[in-house]
Amino acid sequence: MLLQVSNISKNFGGVQATKDFSVTVDKGEIVGIIGPNGAGKTTIFNVISGVYTADEGSILLSGQNVTKLPQHEITKLGIGRTFQNIRLFKGLSIIENVMCAFDPQSKYSFIGSIIPTPKRKAEEKRGKELCEHYLEIVGLKDYINEAPENLAYGYQRRLEIARALMCNPKVLLLDEPAAGLNPTEVGELTELILKLSKDFGFATMLIEHRLELVMGISHKIVVQNFGKTIGVGTPKEVQNNPAVIEAYLGAEEEDNA
Amino acid sequence: MQFYLSVLTLTLITIIGVAGVYVLTSLAGMFSLGQAAFMAIGAYASGILVVKLNWPFLPAAILAVLISVIIGFFVGLPTVKLRRDYISLVTLGFGEALTAILNQMTGLTGGAAGFSGFPKVISFPIVLVAAIICVILVAFFKKSKYGRQCIALKGDELAAKAMGINVPKVKMIAFLFSVALVSLSGVLYAFYVTYVDPTLFGWKLSGEWVIMNFFGGVSSLTGSILSAIILTALPEMLRFLSDFRMVFYAVVVLLVLNFKPAGLLGTWELTPKNVKKLFQKKKEGTHASSGK
Amino acid sequence: MLKVNNLSASYGYVKALKEVSIKADQGQIVSIIGANGAGKTSLLRCISGLVKPTSGTIEFLGEQIPKKPNDIVKKGIIHVPEGRKTFSGLSIQDNLLVGGYLFSAKENEEELKKNYELFPILKQRKEQYAGTLSGGEQQMLAIARGLMSHPKLMLLDEPSLGLAPLIVNQVYELIAQIRDRGITVLLVEQNAKKALGLCDKAYVLENGEIILEGTGKELLCSESVKKAYLGG
Amino acid sequence: GNKTETSEKKETETETTEKTETPETPETPEAPDTNGTASSGDTIKIGALQDITGKTATLGKMIQAGAQYAIDEINAAGGVNGKKLELITRDTTGDVTEAINAFTLLATQDGVSAIIGPPVANIGLAIAPLSEQYNVPILGFAIDTAVLQNKDGVTYKNMFLFQPSDDQQGAIMAKYAINELNSKKIGAIYRSDNAYSLGLVDGFKSYLSESGSDAKIVQEVQFTATDTDFSTMLMKLMNAGADVIYAPNYTQELITIAQQARAVGYTGPIIMGLDAAPPFASLAGAASNNVIYINNITESEPKVAEIMEKYKAETGADATNKFFLGYDVVNILADTITEVGEDSVAIRDAVEKLTGYEGLTGIISINPENHQPQGLEMYIHEIKDGQSVMIKQYSAE
């Protein structure tokens, strides 16, 4: 099992954001997390990626316990993520934004950072090529030297994905990647996620309210409500689960195009 | 001539310090009110080695910078891990503490009467070369992986961590690099002026360096250096204004902050590419006008 | 009630709005749909005074609207901004009270009660910092906060953004309720289907220009709208 | 371009030749022509390297005013050797770096014959090594003797001191405490980040230990620039049973110390340095009673009183002791120039041999070995009922 999350809980001054959450994700698998607002979905991502440390429970990544590790080390071990509210680096161009994710892996020393050693040149070149490669995959090849603020919303999300890819993730966490996109863009994004999952073979976890996306590509869906899991299963199973309908989907089925 | 040379040399020494602050403030977004204290460490440590222990200058200078970096590491420890606002506090407190130590350890430092007896090893050409080297190092640093990581974490620490950036480590590297440069400027100052005292290195000097960084351009190294030149020369040129010159200085800086918020140069850097661009633009301009 | 005539606005070189004219009558829900960057938010920011239009006029209740945003609020226009924009370090209760800034403590107390009835979750959490609420909770808070100022016209910017389907439904029910109270609603949405289903009148904004207008039903059936905004 | 270059070269050449010269060798007669620092034209220029702005501006401005006053007097009487004197002031702003620039200007561009030096030791210390490069004597008042010698104890050729050194002043006060106040237990309060304060404490202490008396400092407390509360420190001195408090600090600090000392119940004598000279007594009010201080001048001297009155009438400001230091030095310079001409090297050599000059700040003789004034007396005053009373004239020796 690639990622094994067991019984994690997180409490914020009395608010039980997540309680006893468990999930396993395997290579190539896409797992969706849905649930009402405030159900603790983002909190799960934050715990897995090390923004918060879990109060209880454990997280195993390829068998290694990463529960208490600092955020950047968890990333290095293979967890890449995007954010619910886009968080790109201002003051850096698009390619530099992606380079930032390469930099921690870059193998030149401090000396190389103040004088142009051959090692530095080689590493910078390698990084740049990788960046261009990833940017091409997400369809941003033509904008590499632009400022990220100038990108349209949908493209900013793609840039975040490219940046996460640069972290060589074994597990990719996508927090509402389709928020704010129109139906056409959601379609394109769906294809991108499927393609990445297939080509790279990483495990994907996806938080999404846009059901057309999450129901379309997830192998498994976990439904959260008030921090607790109220349903797990294939999209079909989940959609027919009365508890899920009551807590999340609502009665008007025709809405979920 | 002597006078201009002296002003120029002191300006170049300032440039080295400002380049150090550039790394810390413009790149990594950390505000130190104690960088001047590291200048003091550079000056005093090298002074003690040379004057009291009869070391030759060069090894003394190197060891002094090294000592600053080691002390910087311990000062940096709490600052890189804590909330950003605390950096100014910790460095300020450190500066005050260091001043107190310099004042108290009279036997070693001369106390408030200052430390004199430095041989005058440093002259204009040496400072010029040192300044050029330092600026080049900083320019390379800016374009390196650490430079990028600094800019990234300046904007968003949480996202930086999520990209695998070891935020405390990168901050520490920026801090120590800055400390090294600043303390080098201290060494040069001491052996050029041949006298230092604790009052030279108060938090206001650190503040001035930060002002220079902003005055020149938010994140432009070229701008920082330019403003170091302008803002060091300005008071010198305004000697005749006496009491009024600081008013003038403050007004100029306030005007720039208010009306040219990105600083004199914004983010523009003096690189061959940009110069070419500038040149081309001018050419295009002339072409266009001649075309009409 | 609200009349926007030939409004243009720009950010530096970027022209966000070009000669936009819209109208909303008392008690109507008027929705504006359009893609990312079409200028929907900019239009609302012009109406609420955060952006100065370069040309054109905005009339409210037959009068030119004042210049400063705070004076516009006094006239009865409230803007619930995109992305909720709750005051993160203030408690829920304080957020609501800030919404009632222009009213007396007594009036606020009554309004507070009403809102807590409408949003029980807010009452439960009233001491929690708004910044730590989930997206949906924040959206409710933002709407409730807007209601605190007894608005005549409410500008809602993408209220369903990032909300769970169930909550989206709730929010839309809420919008209908708000309308039923006699408050005019100007609704900006990406979620075109929902918005068109509810509204009395709708405009389609593209690249800063109005390219289509009609009743909600008309636009729902329009082929071009279907293609561009309904994913069909 | 070319011309200045060659003249510069000449300058450096003369400099090197002079450096190799032994002090006894009389300077070459053609020196005035080649020496770029000597003034020419119809005025004789005297530089004032003073703190005109900044924290210590009160001191620097007073010296400048005294110097100017003397120059005006001399010029009114026909000048020196038929030429008028001109004072060129350069501001140190109380900052070492600025002071160096200011000094370089005076020494290389302004063509002054001599420089009236700064009142503050730190500036003097920074200037001293630099002064070796040029041939302009600096007649200063920074009382730290380190200003006069390099670290190997060799006297800087151009640095001179024109008032008792801190050792001497400290000794005078210590002498008085032992001999006249019969003190056994002394408490000291001083600023640890101020060289002046520290110097006076050192002088005081060394006299105590060398005098062989059984009086000793029972408790000392230090404060720094940002301390506002002295009462805790004063109480510590009182707890140690101090019968005299020694407070060698700046005037503004002395006012606070005197006030707070009296407020916490200390009524005994407080010994202070020059800084308790007028207007201290009038500023500190009743708290100043039983304060003993030293001064370069005494108002009981008619000439001093006359100048004070005149200056007050002209400017509305009070002339302090610094004024008279500046005044005396200009007169010494005028006398010297009358004798040896305006060449700065000649002036230097003459100043080194100065003996028995009767100035308003005492009878001044320069010790050629260390460039300090020898046996210069100071006036001890006591403040009684808000009035300064001159008690005794004292020298350190």
Place this chain on the structure above:
Amino acid sequence: MAIQLLLNGLAVGSVYALIATGFALIFSILKFSNFSHGALMTLSAFVGYFVSAGTGWSLIPVLIVSMLVGGLIGLFGEFVAFRRITKRNSATFYYFVSSITLGTFYESIVTIIVGAGYFVYPMFFSKPAIWIGNFVIQTSSVVMLGISAIVLIILVFVLQKTKMGRALRAVSYDRDTAYLMGIDVFKTISIAFFISGALGALAGVFLGIYNYTLTAQLGNLVVKGFIASVIGGLGSISGAVFGAVLLGLLETILIFFIGSGYAPVATFLIMILFLFIRPQGIAGKSVQEKA
């Protein structure tokens, strides 16, 4: 002696408290440490001096006039140095730099007007000190303690319980949205600067009284206010006061036992220790950033 030290420490602490509150108020709203506050204090202390010297008024009217002028200086500072930064929504760095420059500006104004001299502050109290048994406390300290306490209570009440306080806090989180709620943002910010300026003046005048003399260097004490406000928890008024009192006590004790010379070193070490134990400050709440 312990009680005497406590008294002295409280006295020093109350001076720092007055400085720190003005500091904290601005921090709470615009999120920067206003380093021009020290120079503002000096400037208004001189106002107090000249008013009193010119009119011979008693303490209260002198205080009122100085606080009014201090408030106006605060308004002026906001207008020339900070308003544009606010309007542009620039990063907080700009405020910081601007405030240091503004401080330089004020300082040089003071120097131009009064030079480097010292001024003997008028004594408003006929008895300089009050004896309680064997303990003594300066009259000015007692008055200062009282006034700081009253000011603090009023301020906290205003911020927590009144509409204006809520508006201030709302502005501090999101200016645009505060505007949308009908709050006149710049008026609110101006009010904060006015209050902060008035507090600065209060501190300045009391420092003058307490020190008996006044010099242009008074503003250097801003450092103490800064340290106190950070220890207290940035932006928290009551935290700033606790921080200030703590700092005052700490310094007094250190001065008594190890002397003033090394006191800054000890303060620094204690500060670091404190930051490790309670990084959010005394009154700060630790809120985890949410991704």
